[in-house]
Amino acid sequence: MPYFPPAPGGGVLLPNTIDNVMLVDMPDGTVKGRALGAGVGDPQDLTLTQLRVLLGNPVFTQCRLIYVSSSTMRLTRFGGKFLTIDDAPQLIPAAGVDLIAVAGHVGVNPMYIYAYMNAGVMTLIGQASGGGSPIVDPRNGMMVATNNPALSLVGMAFVSAGPAMAEDGANQAVSSYYNRRPRGYAYGQNNTTSSTSPVLLHNPIRMLTWADSAYSVFVSGWSQLNVAGITLGQIYMDGVAVSQQCISYFTTPNGQNPLALALVYSSADGIHSFQLGGYVGAGTGTFVGNTYGTVMG
Numbered sequence: 001m002p003y004f005p006p007a008p009g010g011g012v013l014l015p016n017t018i019d020n021v022m023l024v025d026m027p028d029g030t031v032k033g034r035a036l037g038a039g040v041g042d043p044q045d046l047t048l049t050q051l052r053v054l055l056g057n058p059v060f061t062q063c064r065l066i067y068v069s070s071s072t073m074r075l076t077r078f079g080g081k082f083l084t085i086d087d088a089p090q091l092i093p094a095a096g097v098d099l100i101a102v103a104g105h106v107g108v109n110p111m112y113i114y115a116y117m118n119a120g121v122m123t124l125i126g127q128a129s130g131g132g133s134p135i136v137d138p139r140n141g142m143m144v145a146t147n148n149p150a151l152s153l154v155g156m157a158f159v160s161a162g163p164a165m166a167e168d169g170a171n172q173a174v175s176s177y178y179n180r181r182p183r184g185y186a187y188g189q190n191n192t193t194s195s196t197s198p199v200l201l202h203n204p205i206r207m208l209t210w211a212d213s214a215y216s217v218f219v220s221g222w223s224q225l226n227v228a229g230i231t232l233g234q235i236y237m238d239g240v241a242v243s244q245q246c247i248s249y250f251t252t253p254n255g256q257n258p259l260a261l262a263l264v265y266s267s268a269d270g271i272h273s274f275q276l277g278g279y280v281g282a283g284t285g286t287f288v289g290n291t292y293g294t295v296m297g
Contacts, residue, residue, distance in 0.1 A: 065155030110270035175297030221289025
């Protein structure tokens with residue numbers, strides 16, 4: 001290192017005498033440091049990629065996928081503004097990124113939603129049927145498309161005929177993979193049956209479930225029977241009984257007994273239906289109840 005300042009007989013470089021102005025100019029978008037693996041040596045102007053390696057390659061999932069309308073879902077910022085895509089942080093636009101439901105999305109279950117960069121523009125895509133489940137990217141632990149690590153998983157959706165998405169008090173259409181929050185759905189109904197074998201009694205609620213997260217379903221209400229005998233109620237998922245049974249015994253006709261059922265469970269990724277089912281031992285039973293569901297998404 002040369003002496004500074006020059007003077008007859010030489011000079012010395014004193015500690016704390018060189019400020020930022022005196023340093024060599026740096027390229028834009030760099031920091032001073034020493035690249036990992038470069039060994040001991042002079043400081044370097046590190047690129048963003050080199051800095052990320054030094055920091056342990058952090059990932060960003062500062063986003064949430066939301067329902068906007070029957071035709072549109074949107075990736076929005078949440079708790080920040082970056083999403084890691086293809087092992088690099090990308091800026092989520094302030095207005096979000098929209099995906100419009102199309103005919104090719106109808107009935108795909110589960111339909112995973114991925115974010116990717118298209119000529120520098122963040123874009124969403126709905127996975128075509130048969131694409132397989134997301135996998136872990138070994139570079140950073142992010143969930144990515146089975147055959148394309150440049151697609152980062154951001155959520156899941158279900159599109160009905162139309163194409164249209166149904167999001168209301170009893171139906172869920174869009175679920176976020178990151179920054180999930182509790183979502184609640186419910187349906188109340190009363191029906192009668194004389195069936196002595198299991199039948200579905202109420203219309204279902206429909207929720208998008210993630211296999212790595214539990215959900216809960218409850219039914220509360222009452223049953224009545226016009227003869228002495230029994231009624232039996234149970235929660236059904238996708239048409240199959242999954243909960244414990246609630247059996248009520250009636251010693252006289254037209255009595256009423258409480259109906260209470262609970263299910264805390266986890267299921268494969270995708271849309272699932274939940275509803276009350278049951279039957280009677282004899283006569284005609286009336287089943288009055290509300291089905292409630294809570295899921296993270």
